[in-house]
Amino acid sequence: MPINFYPRGFLYSRDAQVITDELKGFRHHQTSRGEFWQAPETELEILDRGTALIVLIGHAQYVSDSASTGDTREICALIFDAWETAGRTEVEKYLYDLGGRYALFVLTDDEQYVYHDAHGMRSVYFIDGQTVVSSHERMLADLVNARPELATISSLSLALRGRFSRFRGITALQPNHRLDLSTSSQSRYFPYTENSYLGASDKERLDLAQHLWTEQIRLISSDRDVALSMTGGIDSRVSLAMSRAFWDRIKAFTYTAIPRQDSAWSRSIYQDEAIVQQILDVVNIDHEFLRRDEAPALSANEKNTLAKNTAGQHGQWLLKLYQRRFPNPSTVHLRANLHETGRNYFHKYRTPGEPLRGLRKLLRDQTVQRHPAMETQIDTVMDEFDELIGQAGYRELPASYEPLDMYYWELRQGRWFSEVFNETDCAFDTAIPFNHRRLIDLALSFDASQRREGYFFKELINRSAPFLNFYGVNSTKNLYEQGRDKLKELPPLRTNRVNNSVGTNVEVTSKISILNEQGQKIAHRPYAGSLYVPAEHFRSSHVAEIQINHDPDADMRPIDLQLSVENTYENPRATNHMEFVVELDGVETLRHDLSARPEPYGITMTALPAGTCVKIRIRALRDTPRDSWEKASRTGLQIVARVAQGQERKILTDNPFAKILPVEPAN
Template sequence: MPRFTPYPRGFVLSPDPIDTQRLPPHYRASWIVDAWHFAHDPIREPALAVDEATGWFVLVHGTCFAVGDEDVADVAPWLLAKCLRSESEFLDALDVLAGRHVVVTGDPTGATVYQDAAGARSLYYSPAARLVASHAHLVQDIAPHPPTPPELGPTTVTATWDLTPWDGILALLPNHRLDLDSWRTQRFFPRRSNAYAQWPVEQRLDLLEALWHRELDALTAAFDDIAVSVTGGSDSRVVLALSRPHLPALKGFTYTARRDDEGNAWTRSLSRDERLVRQLLDIVPMRHEFFVHGDKSAPVGAELTELLRRNSLGNHGRWLIPHYNRSLPGDDVIHLRGNAFEIARGYYGPTRDNDTVDEVRRVFTEKAAQRLADGSRAELTDRQRDHVDSLLERLGYQEELWGYHRLDLFYWEYRCGRWLAEMLNENDVSFDTVMPVNVRAILEILLSFDLEDRAAGVAFAELINRTFPVLNFVGKNDDRNLYEQVRDAHDSGTRSDGSAWLEAGMRVVGEDGTVLEDGVAADQADLQLPLRHFVPGRAAARRIGRPAGPGTLTFRFHSPYVSPLAREKFIYRLRVNGQVLAEVDGAAWAEMSYVTVHNLGAEDTVDVNVAALATMTRPSWSTATRAYLDHLRFTAREADGPVRVATSNPYTQYPVLTDEAGVALRDPGLVSTGPTQTGAGSP
């Protein structure tokens, strides 16, 4: 049933007696080995194992299953046995734990706190108050702290590493443990090179599937109802494919927009999800329900709003909570999500050349610095800079990381360990949530693939192909299914009448025109700026081929992304002989545009490019640059003047070009071209 009590599924831990008057009234409190005061929401009892000879103990609280090759009925005594043998065995055991949980090890004199692999169970601590708790507000309820100094900048979960709105209340991050003697954190992963990188691909995927199926077996045995989020994206598709044997036992849900609400990019994305999911439901044996944004039959209400405000530092989808409560009202419900797959997707653009502390600092600055009125980011404040430098050292980014890319770890710890954890706290009012990929061994396997393969999603496509191949047929974030995508890429009837064509592959150029890469493939598009080149001055270009001779070129151009908030991040340009004759902001227009280039000479070359105007680090920005060119046609005719360019896009600009003396060569939309001319607008 819905948990209309504060901090559901939460806990508090301290070496000192906790003032029970400040605890949620329904929490139960007890002592562990007469040394550690532990209080928790009684919806889930902790598992405790104690070695009477040494006083050593292991406490596990939350959803936790061991999914390695050992048969484990009770996780706490199993972990205790590992711990008593060696730290190495204990840490290896943590690598095969699934779920969302906290693990505490220690004896009457000291203890250490660990999270699940992705930090899905948020953990906050205050060295001054000697408190650890599941929720930042819960620490503040028990031991009030002053606000975090404003000169440290934003303290939202999307803009900081370990800060909270309260000075002295900090977040524990994935891959780190908290020592309750010193109240300091220490990195414990990675602790060796990725062993899976040397395994054959088939063997890696075999192990991943085995770990996943053991986890789903445990979840279906432990819970009456299992819900799964279903979207039109890739992560959701992998969850469905790997969970195929269990699909009849799952209940899927998808949130969507009202039929009359497609007014912005978010609601259009929801509507596309609904269309794709309806295709999936034709082949997936699953109970399913759509939750409609704007459905007033399930209001949030003031009581629930206040409860959610205290439960989470974030605000992801609070309108969904009443829908969850109405659709899945039982106490024994678990919710599956696919988000943590993002850890292995290279979201912050890792390359072989940017595995540096400076690059981590740069990306953090892009995310955390204050946004100015013009949309740019301010420099970090002195306090922020000092804090970041201290964190980079304290979190071990300066140390040997055994071949793991710093930007991968940064995304894992900075993004998933904060934003994702708080999103799950928001859902706790309805049900507990686990991510089946949230097993460190699974994440290690996915991170063992080459950077290029990870950027292309090779492992994910292979997993679908091995387990439920027909799911690869339905488009991922694309209304077209696989056949339609292939058809549209090769059907000369729509691509071209044969008189003009796109030359194979893109060419990526630098600010001075130097070719950085050639023959680059776009992802499901004709033109796209790769994330690794999303820095000012770089552009991806696609040349349009045609027969020799003068004439007129026409084609249709479509860039589906539009957002007023995303202006001045990238730009599309039409060039003749390297001169920019027309350009348009990449986020300005999402409709089809019809382009004419008239009076082309026999030797003139034409290309379309997309150029970066700002440095962007999220893969979604590269996706936003996708563009499509079709209906290419070249009509031979003698030129009757200078080149003329016209488009139906109302946001198109026509730069005025000048000769070497500074004299304008054309009116807007016109230019005299020739192989010897130069223009100032080339990327």
């Protein structure tokens, strides 16, 4: 199978256009509102109803909670009806449930808009000041003999390039933006409201996600051969699990290489082979390993063609192996790369209350790490990033959408992977069911700690093929082996004992007391180093507490008390749900909203006199009696008591989110 120029590509021009030699094999369509060219294997649907021309390029699956179709003619008709009902507003509502990899043109006498899929898997480029749009930046550059772009960030890696192409006057359409051809400008249309799934139960969210996901796979596989990539990671595991009903019609593969001591890459993908071999013991699927040492070499002409087809390189050595394994050009590759959008990938850069500061730090760090020579120009780069942030509308996002998430979704994932797909288009098309805005909203609606742990995706595996959760993720050890080895490494179990230095006598209660809003004890739980609010007691003003006592009859000397506090929960949208509280002799001295600061921190209380009673509390602030909130409240404690080193009574902490209240001086 040859590697042609711009496979699955397209070109649109409102005015007559002289095309380049590379496009001579494209099919031509003259419409009432301009000309379209498509590569022979490109799917294209044209609906002209006079008042509006609807053109859908690529594959698309409409799946909502109540309807579904993969018929592009029907989808175009529904989009036309939406346009006739309320113009672009209704069309953009429809796109919320339209998955696939596509570009969409809505052209009328007065308005001309271009959209693409949620992550921009179908890359879209346009020429500033002209009504010319295409699938590939180089296609446009050759049409107008464009010069190299002058902006500094255009020379950065794709994940940092934003809307810039490598060529002056040629711009990439950003995901979740509409292109207005009349002004050569793009504007955000999603998200326009808060994420509606924040208050839904886990079951509601997972039930809907499972339906949206599997129905898309059913539609995709109904008239296409399906390829599925298998690795040792969590993302491909989700794809494998969610496609379980269709294993009998899928051809799977894993690329691998002979492991070499001097190549971390070869060792990594060989590990994938070992993990996949374990999975194949229980999964009956047509599978083949694609081996690096068996890959045919690309010719010089093929390499030159690929240099035009994609703005980035991923794994060109695989292309001939792909073509051999999947000779049918209508094959679609079921991939999983975009799942990372749902996993809070850059959480360590979060800056609650000032989210753009974290995004700017991320962009600075990524630039210097990937392009060390740019450090001398970093001020110029950051000025360009600031302009990009403003153009992308990250300052005006609804509160439930974080700029870090949207950057990862739109500019990192959107730009990088669209060009990976352009590279592999010579072998097959690409489909990712997660590339569906309602599905993405469902993933983003889970709290930060659940997203970091991959809870949403692991639960989907558990519902569809639970045995796949048994195998290691990026590890050849299965769940049992990992648990066994972890037990060997664990320190002795924490107890309710306090680590007392010589001469002090301080003890902590052996039970967690549960108090209602009137302060009455209504239940208790064993305490073994972890304080939490049980799910059934997660009610407003209910408290879980332990008590630390310094027995004056045993030792009259004052003490310094040190607490190590560890709670991994983090969710900037869940403030005022629960708080960590320290109380000295009935007076609150420290408060910390547990939605912030997932890192461990310390608290030191100095010069506590004999007889002091210290209470450590977690207070629920809302009625949310769910297992997930019990889990979120779990806070590990280590307590150390020493003879006081001074006489000044102080409360100290390294947690900037904790509020320290005034302490009465010791008597």
